[in-house]
Amino acid sequence: MAEISEAPDSDSSKLLGSDSKAPQRPDSEPEFDPKLMRKTKPGLKRLFLTFSVLFSFLLGFPFLWKSVEIYRSPLPFREIDSLSTQLRSDTLLFPLHFHALFVGFDSDPDRLRWSILSEITKLTSQNPKCSDNYTLRPTSSPHSSSYQCGSVTGDDFVQNDDVVVDERLASVFGGKNNEYSMAVVKGVSERAVVGKYRHAWMVVGDGSDVEMAVVKVAEVLIKVFINGGREEGLIRNEFMPVGADGKIVLSFNLLNADPHDWVYDWDFEKIDDTLLTPMIEALGPVANISVESQVLYHTPKASFSYWNQKLESYVFSTKDLPFLVNSNEWHLDTSIAAGGRSKILQFAVYVPSAKECPLLLQLPNGEISKTNGFISPMWGGVIVWNPQGCLKDSEFKPSAKNIIPIQQDLENMFEVFIGQFRQLFGFKSLNVYTGASGDWNLLPSERGFTEWELDVLSRQHTCFNLLSCATTLGSLSRLVQSLPRMIIKDEIGKQVKLSLEAAKLALSNASSGVYEFSAASSSQARSLAEDAFFHPSIMSVSYYSFEHCFAVYSPFFLPVSMHVVLAALRELRRYKQEKAKYLAWKAKANTAT
Amino acid sequence: METFINPKSLFHLLLLPCLLLYSSIAYNSSPVEAAMHTNNWAVLVCTSRFWFNYRHMANTLSLYRTVKRLGIPDERIILMLADDMACNTRNKYPAQVFNNENHRLNLYGDNVEVDYRGYEVTVENFLRVLTGRHETAVPRSKRLLSDEGSHILLYMTGHGGDEFLKFQDSEELQSHDLADAVKQMKEKHRFKELLIMVDTCQAATLFNQSPGVLAIGSSMKGENSYSHHLDSDVGVSVVDRFTYYTLAFFERLNIYDNASLSSLFSSYNPSLLMSTAYYRKDLYKRRLEEVPVTNFFGSVMETIHTDAAYKALSRRNSGRFEDEMSLDQSVHHIKRRMLIKVNDGDEIHDINPEGEEGASKCPWSTFRKKFQKAENVDSLLNYGLVAMIPLLVISTWLVQ
Numbered sequence: 001m002a003e004i005s006e007a008p009d010s011d012s013s014k015l016l017g018s019d020s021k022a023p024q025r026p027d028s029e030p031e032f033d034p035k036l037m038r039k040t041k042p043g044l045k046r047l048f049l050t051f052s053v054l055f056s057f058l059l060g061f062p063f064l065w066k067s068v069e070i071y072r073s074p075l076p077f078r079e080i081d082s083l084s085t086q087l088r089s090d091t092l093l094f095p096l097h098f099h100a101l102f103v104g105f106d107s108d109p110d111r112l113r114w115s116i117l118s119e120i121t122k123l124t125s126q127n128p129k130c131s132d133n134y135t136l137r138p139t140s141s142p143h144s145s146s147y148q149c150g151s152v153t154g155d156d157f158v159q160n161d162d163v164v165v166d167e168r169l170a171s172v173f174g175g176k177n178n179e180y181s182m183a184v185v186k187g188v189s190e191r192a193v194v195g196k197y198r199h200a201w202m203v204v205g206d207g208s209d210v211e212m213a214v215v216k217v218a219e220v221l222i223k224v225f226i227n228g229g230r231e232e233g234l235i236r237n238e239f240m241p242v243g244a245d246g247k248i249v250l251s252f253n254l255l256n257a258d259p260h261d262w263v264y265d266w267d268f269e270k271i272d273d274t275l276l277t278p279m280i281e282a283l284g285p286v287a288n289i290s291v292e293s294q295v296l297y298h299t300p301k302a303s304f305s306y307w308n309q310k311l312e313s314y315v316f317s318t319k320d321l322p323f324l325v326n327s328n329e330w331h332l333d334t335s336i337a338a339g340g341r342s343k344i345l346q347f348a349v350y351v352p353s354a355k356e357c358p359l360l361l362q363l364p365n366g367e368i369s370k371t372n373g374f375i376s377p378m379w380g381g382v383i384v385w386n387p388q389g390c391l392k393d394s395e396f397k398p399s400a401k402n403i404i405p406i407q408q409d410l411e412n413m414f415e416v417f418i419g420q421f422r423q424l425f426g427f428k429s430l431n432v433y434t435g436a437s438g439d440w441n442l443l444p445s446e447r448g449f450t451e452w453e454l455d456v457l458s459r460q461h462t463c464f465n466l467l468s469c470a471t472t473l474g475s476l477s478r479l480v481q482s483l484p485r486m487i488i489k490d491e492i493g494k495q496v497k498l499s500l501e502a503a504k505l506a507l508s509n510a511s512s513g514v515y516e517f518s519a520a521s522s523s524q525a526r527s528l529a530e531d532a533f534f535h536p537s538i539m540s541v542s543y544y545s546f547e548h549c550f551a552v553y554s555p556f557f558l559p560v561s562m563h564v565v566l567a568a569l570r571e572l573r574r575y576k577q578e579k580a581k582y583l584a585w586k587a588k589a590n591t592a593t
Numbered sequence: 594m595e596t597f598i599n600p601k602s603l604f605h606l607l608l609l610p611c612l613l614l615y616s617s618i619a620y621n622s623s624p625v626e627a628a629m630h631t632n633n634w635a636v637l638v639c640t641s642r643f644w645f646n647y648r649h650m651a652n653t654l655s656l657y658r659t660v661k662r663l664g665i666p667d668e669r670i671i672l673m674l675a676d677d678m679a680c681n682t683r684n685k686y687p688a689q690v691f692n693n694e695n696h697r698l699n700l701y702g703d704n705v706e707v708d709y710r711g712y713e714v715t716v717e718n719f720l721r722v723l724t725g726r727h728e729t730a731v732p733r734s735k736r737l738l739s740d741e742g743s744h745i746l747l748y749m750t751g752h753g754g755d756e757f758l759k760f761q762d763s764e765e766l767q768s769h770d771l772a773d774a775v776k777q778m779k780e781k782h783r784f785k786e787l788l789i790m791v792d793t794c795q796a797a798t799l800f801n802q803s804p805g806v807l808a809i810g811s812s813m814k815g816e817n818s819y820s821h822h823l824d825s826d827v828g829v830s831v832v833d834r835f836t837y838y839t840l841a842f843f844e845r846l847n848i849y850d851n852a853s854l855s856s857l858f859s860s861y862n863p864s865l866l867m868s869t870a871y872y873r874k875d876l877y878k879r880r881l882e883e884v885p886v887t888n889f890f891g892s893v894m895e896t897i898h899t900d901a902a903y904k905a906l907s908r909r910n911s912g913r914f915e916d917e918m919s920l921d922q923s924v925h926h927i928k929r930r931m932l933i934k935v936n937d938g939d940e941i942h943d944i945n946p947e948g949e950e951g952a953s954k955c956p957w958s959t960f961r962k963k964f965q966k967a968e969n970v971d972s973l974l975n976y977g978l979v980a981m982i983p984l985l986v987i988s989t990w991l992v993q
Contacts, residue, residue: 321896323848327666328704333733340727340736363898373899378631378740381899415902422903429903444903475780533781536726539717 037585042578050571054564068549070485073493079500080477084470086507094459095513096226097179100217102210104186112210119218162443166195173199178513180225180452184213192216192438194224196445198452212437219435228456229433229442230426239426240464241378242287243343244530246523250276250291251346251380252417253332254404255299258353262389266349266404268293275414279421279448285516286454286461287523292335302326305356311368313358313386321361321374325382341530345424346380347417357390371416381420383413418448427453458515462506465522469503472529479538485545492532499528628785631742633892635660635670638719640751640760642676647829648820650678651692652750652792652836654700659843660746661704663891671722671737673709675751675761685827692832692840694824708735716766723747723774725783741782746790746889750836753793755814756801772802779805786877788889792835794818797871807877809858811835812868819867834866848891855881 032039100116102109173181181199186206194200200220204213223229242248256263272291280289303320307313316324325348332346352359361369361384373383387402404410419429427449433440443450449457473496480488502525509518637660639653657672679690679701690701709718721727722737739745752759756768778784789800789808794817796810811818811833820830821837832840842860846852858881861870874881887893 318896318898321898322894323664325894327664327668327892328661333668335733338733340729340731340733340738361898369898371899371902374896375899376631376894376896377629378742379894383899412902415904416899419901419903420899423897423899429899429901431901431904448903472781475777478780479777534724534726536721536728538726539720539724 032585036581037588038578038581039585041582042575044575047571047575050564050568054568057561057564064553068553070487072480072486072488073490075477075480075488075493075496076500077477077481080470080473080496083500083503084474087466087470094510094515095178097513098221099173099179099181101181101183102213103183112214115211115214116218119215120222123218123222162193162195162441165193165201166197166443169195169199169201170197173197178455178515180221182217182220184217191441192220193441193443194220194433194452196443196450198225198455200224200440216435216437219437220440223435224433224440224442225452226456228426228453228460229428239377239424240461241343241345241424242461242523243339244341245339245527247288247290247339247342249335249338249342249344250289250421251332251335251344252291252293253330253346253348254293254295255330255348255350256295256297257300257351257356259297261354261357262351262387262402263297264351264387264402264404265295266410271410271414275411275418278446279418282447282449282454283457285519285523286457290337292337294334296331299330299350300326300353301350302328305359308360308362311360313360314352314356315360315362315368317362318364318374325376341527341534343378344380345421347420348380348382349413350382350384351387352384352390354390358386359384360386371419373416373420375420375423377424381417381424383416383420385409385413422448425457455515458519459510462510462515462518462522465519465526466503466506469499469522469525469529472526472533473499476529476533487537489535489537492535492538495528495532495535499525499532502528628741628782629895630744630785630888631740631895632669633665633744633746633889634737634739634784635665635746635748635890636673636722636737637670638673638714638747638749638751640673640675640714640749640758640766642761644678644681644683645829646676646751647678647690647827648832649750649752650674650676651690651700651831652833653748654690654705655692655832655836655840656748657705658698658700659840660890662848663843663846663887664848665890665892667704667706668734669892670706671708671735672706673714673719673722674707674711675714676711683828691824691827692837694822694826694831696826706734712761714761716760716764716770719760719766720770720774724777725781737783739783741785743784744786744788744889745784746788748790748792749799750792750833753791753795753799755795756798758791758793758799766799768799768802771799772804775803775806786888790839792818792833797873800873805875805877807854807872807874809870809872811866811870813871816868834868835861835870838862838865843886843890846886848887851885851887853882854884854886854888857886 100112102112169181169183173179179198183199183201185201185203187203188205189203190205191203192200193202202213202216252268254264254266272293276291280291283289301324303316303323305314305316305320308315330348332348333344335344338344359372361372361374363369371383372385373381375381385404404413422429429444431442431444433442445451476496480486502521506518506522506525509515509521635657637653637657639649641649653672653674657670660670661667678684679688686696688701689696689699692698692700709722722735725737727736737745749758757765759765775787778787787806789803789806791797791799791808791810793799793811795812795814796818797813799810800806800808812835819834821832821834822830824831838861839857842852842857858870858872863869
């Protein structure tokens with residue numbers, strides 16, 4: 001303010017002093033309004049201080065954001081989608097080689113080949129589109145024979161023992177993994193047999209022509225080797241009792257209905273070693289099977305039976321079957337070995353009490369069942385076994401424990417069990433396949449399943465497992481993408497990657513025809529996908545929602561940030577005002593000079 | 594192997610070159626419609642705690658008893674009770690739970706298996722049961738092991754309100770959480786059909802976001818559900834109206850009946866219930882008149898008769914059986930004796946060897962024979978264990 005005071009004096013003195021001089025100094029300091037003008041530049045210190053505080057807040061914000069970030073392991077969404085589309089659009093192709101050997105015929109081989117091909121296409125086009133799509137693309141190419149010409153003659157088939165013929169043919173054909181063979185010879189008696197391995201043979205009479213043989217050959221290829229003897233080719237979902245982790249637990253239970261009458265025991269270890277272990281090994285690629293057994297007492301059944309005078313026994317009908325399993329008293333599901341996602345199949349032998357003995361199952365057509373047993377899909381099977389004592393009750397004295405005799409009864413019982421196990425997988429156990437053009441004898445195998453049946457199982461399970469794996473991974477990816485704030489652990493990412501790798505391996509094995517490995521890796525793919533989907537950390541209740549984050553952090557930062565921002569704005573506004581004042585003064589000063 | 598000698602011989606061998614065939618299998622995109630009904634499950638949840646909520650426990654136990662009577666076994670029932678009324682210190686009739694003042698029926702009497710009890714009944718556990726995402730150590734009896742052919746009955750009772758159900762007086766299950774869980778179950782094919790039955794206040798709001806399932810609630814939005822009557826002896830209300838009339842319907846049925854779901858749903862009288870029982874059946878394809886109640890409330894197994902046994906196994910093995918019978922019996926007996934010695938120490942039990950005792954006259958020689966043959970790994974292990982015992986005895990004697 002000191003500058004202002006001098007001005008008027010000097011101005012006025014100068015004005016008074018001279019009128020001859022031109023006015024050299026203008027009307028200098030014009031009206032100086034301190035409210036609107038200032039003479040010096042406004043300082044920047046205050047602005048700098050407030051803005052540095054604001055800036056440090058802004059600088060810290062990304063660090064805060066990163067610290068509350070949800071950890072999500074990156075999932076390969078594109079690969080999952082591509083697997084699903086690949087499985088849905090291109091159907092799975094399993095290559096099969098088929099040899100047909102005609103002995104004693106004198107037709108042209110090429111013509112025979114084309115007639116077989118036409119029969120095959122006719123059969124597959126007859127297949128209605130039941131939920132599966134069969135496309136057989138036969139391409140015949142001349143293939144160097146793996147065995148010598150003349151190694152199989154008509155003499156081989158003269159014997160009547162099918163097993164011997166089967167072994168002979170096995171040594172000739174070799175039975176490699178995806179090669180199916182067929183031998184047709186002319187002979188005396190007509191016979192058509194499908195062997196235990198991967199070949200079949202047919203003996204036709206002298207008078208029959210080649211065309212009939214061709215029809216039968218095509219039929220056995222499609223209906224038996226590819227479809228497994230079922231009408232529609234696909235196993236439905238209720239006939240695939242394999243758990244999500246690829247394991248099945250077979251639980252064998254011996255139920256004594258009334259221990260006061262008699263108590264039965266069985267030598268399970270022996271029969272397990274001889275009958276069950278080979279079958280379990282044979283099914284290794286399809287499922288990992290373990291076996292348990294127990295003996296239960298006081299297990300009455302829940303349905304009723306009535307006395308039939310003609311048969312002299314108690315009879316229950318197929319209408320009672322759904323109510324027979326008395327789940328209140330039959331404590332079957334006490335397995336501790338089975339994990340959470342394994343499948344348990346219960347096989348129960350029911351020994352009736354003296355009041356209901358013998359107990360027979362009557363079929364709707366009036367016949368008595370030969371096996372006295374039934375299955376429930378995805379659950380297991382039950383056999384009713386009548387002890388010898390009830391037939392001749394005067395001689396029999398039930399005292400201490402009785403063991404079910406091995407040769408007579410236990411083996412028969414376990415053969416029925418194996419028949420039931422096959423039925424649970426969708427296979428029939430009759431020894432004859434009745435086709436449109438004739439009957440075929442099916443040779444049974446000691447391992448419970450023949451090689452070609454195992455092939456059918458491997459193929460179907462590969463397809464089912466791969467589809468299930470793709471669906472599960474698709475659901476998982478949709479779920480993960482729909483919840484952007486859910487934590488995805490590393491374990492899940494790893495499982496998804498391993499599952500995709502196993503699925504790729506299964507696909508490549510399938511296309512090269514190695515069915516067993518493809519079944520094993522497909523079941524691994526499915527179990528890994530299920531592990532990833534059912535990981536216990538994916539719970540919608542426990543994920544960190546945005547509202548939660550906001551509610552936690554806003555009491556800290558909201559009040560402080562409000563003050564900081566307001567202060568910065570106020571300082572900015574003040575600076576602008578002061579600057580405007582200064583500029584106004586400067587403008588006035590400039591106009592004055 | 595014979596060699597091919599004369600081209601003019603009678604055996605004119607024709608070899609067809611191999612036909613390379615491709616068999617391809619493709620799946621229908623939605624196999625659910627084709628799935629067969631395999632089993633029934635029931636998930637019964639009581640979410641209330643404290644003595645004055647006795648009636649919710651009685652509701653759940655009554656439904657448990659009904660469902661068991663109509664055939665669903667314990668292994669397919671998940672029963673969640675949030676508190677223990679039977680052994681509550683305020684219960685004048687200890688270990689008994691009634692749902693009627695005539696005390697005719699003790700609901701806690703025989704064979705009650707509670708899967709989740711007390712504080713284990715939480716929203717998280719409930720959702721884990723529905724979606725199947727358990728820790729690996731959770732036992733099978735606590736899991737909902739349904740598959741794509743299962744029909745599930747989900748019954749919830751407790752205190753509820755607009756779009757929520759109260760759990761344990763401390764947390765809530767929101768209707769969108771339930772809808773989310775049901776959607777995930779549907780995606781993973783964990784059920785073929787699902788019936789949700791809710792007995793709380795404003796019950797119908799709990800499932801209004803769950804699509805595609807059959808659901809019935811005891812009251813609509815804005816209405817309360819009331820208890821039926823007060824038992825002056827026990828001191829609390831013992832049953833809710835909706836459940837009471839449901840049970841009255843089921844007491845008339847047995848396992849063989851086929852009353853339909855529509856008769857159940859139409860048996861609720863709004864004036865007796867003092868609320869409107871609302872049911873929803875969107876996207877449920879079958880007509881309710883055709884669906885028997887045992888579809889959800891009972892258990893009817895699908896059965897298929899076994900036509901034939903698989904006979905191929907006895908021929909080869911029967912000979913082997915006879916040869917090894919006596920040998921193996923003796924191994925069996927020796928093994929058993931060894932085991933008993935190992936297990937019981939000084940006690941000697943009188944074993945009953947079941948008849949064929951003759952082979953083990955001279956146990957030492959058979960023992961040596963077995964040892965040399967090393968046939969049975971188990972028995973070898975037992976022999977080793979038994980051999981260690983004298984060593985142990987000697988060493989302890991030496992030490993002392």
